[in-house]
Amino acid sequence: MQFSTLKRVFPFILLILFGLFSSQLQAQEISGRVYDDAxxxxxxxxxxxxxxxxxxxxxxxxxxxxxxxxxxxxxxxxFHISQDKIITMAEYRTLLIVELKQKVNTLDEVLLSGKEKEFDVEKYNADLSKQIENDIKNNPFDYGKAPAGGGVNLLALVKLAISIFKKKPEKQIIYATQTDLIHLFNEDEFFTETLLESTLKIPKHYKNLFLDYCAAKQIEEDLLKEENKFQLLDILVISSNEFKEILVEYEAGK
Structure with a gap:
């Protein structure tokens, strides 16, 4: 083959080789193991x-x-801090090892140290008295007419104490229904039939029954939002394991 001919066909050879190389990469799978320090x-x-x-x-x-x-x-x-890993060529040649760090919160640290702080009644009462005293000084008209002795209106003090201890009404929790979950798995790009069958291992003919089981566990509707998908997936993984145990018992009892 003449050099001029080779020069013309060389780019096409490179293109074909690149296409074959890319298709091989797309077909490959990554395998690995996940650990923490324990x-x-x-x-x-x-x-x-x-x-x-x-x-x-x-x-x-x-x-x-x-x-x-x-x-x-x-x-x-x-129970661990999430971690991102960008795949490189090296990950195709060896087992991918990932180590996650455990989450530690303030309560864990207190319990592990054994130094749980005791409630100081005297300090708490002194702080409350100081708070009331400052509020009287800054807002004298909120306490009504003072008694002849120059003291403070007792009723106003009681009202202040009530306002300090009164809890704010808790936010009303809305739970997802079976219909909400069915709608999610029919239209979401992440929560799909494939995830149900391949990841959660739920047989297709048990899909609606499984979602009814999940709804009965009172999953908060907010968890269906995109930013909470990992929390929802954790719940679905746990629920799927429970559901499959029920199926095993059911099949054994036939």
Whole structure:
């Protein structure tokens, strides 16, 4: 083959090779294990934000998910800090190992240290008295006419104490219905039939019954919002395991 001919066809050869290389990458899967500082982590959600797919780690912390170079995998657990991992060529050549850090809150620290602070009644009463005294000084007309001795109106003081201790009305909680969940799985890009069958392992003919079971557990409607999808997925994973145990008992009792 003459050099001029090779020069003309070389770009096409590169294009074909690149196409074959890309198609191979798209067909590959990433495998890995998730740990914390104590052990392997089952039940961790591995979410591919580019493909909008998810899997859950098994009892050994292992997972396998389809991904291409440049995809971002998010590792999410209720008791651990979430972590993002951008897939590179190296992840195709070896087992992906991810270590999540446990969440620590103030209550945990208090319980672990054994130094729970005791309630100081005298200090609390002194603070309350100081608060009332300052309020009288700043807002004298709110307390009505003072008695002859120059004291403060007792009724006004009682009203002030009530206002300090009175709790604000709790926000009314709205729970998702079975219809809400069916609508979610019919129209959402993440919560799909594939997620139900492949990730949660719910047989297709049990879909509506499973969603009815989830609704009975009183899932807050706010969790159906996009920004709360990982929290909802955690609940669905737990609920699916419970539901499958019920199915096993049912099948055994036939």
């Amino acid at each position: 052990s392997a982590l089952p039940g961790v959600t591995v979410f591919n934000s580019n493909e909008k797919t998810a899997v859950v780690t098994n009892e050994d912390g292992a997972f396998t998910i389809k991904a291409t170079i440049g995809d971002t995998l998010t590792f999410q657990s209720s």
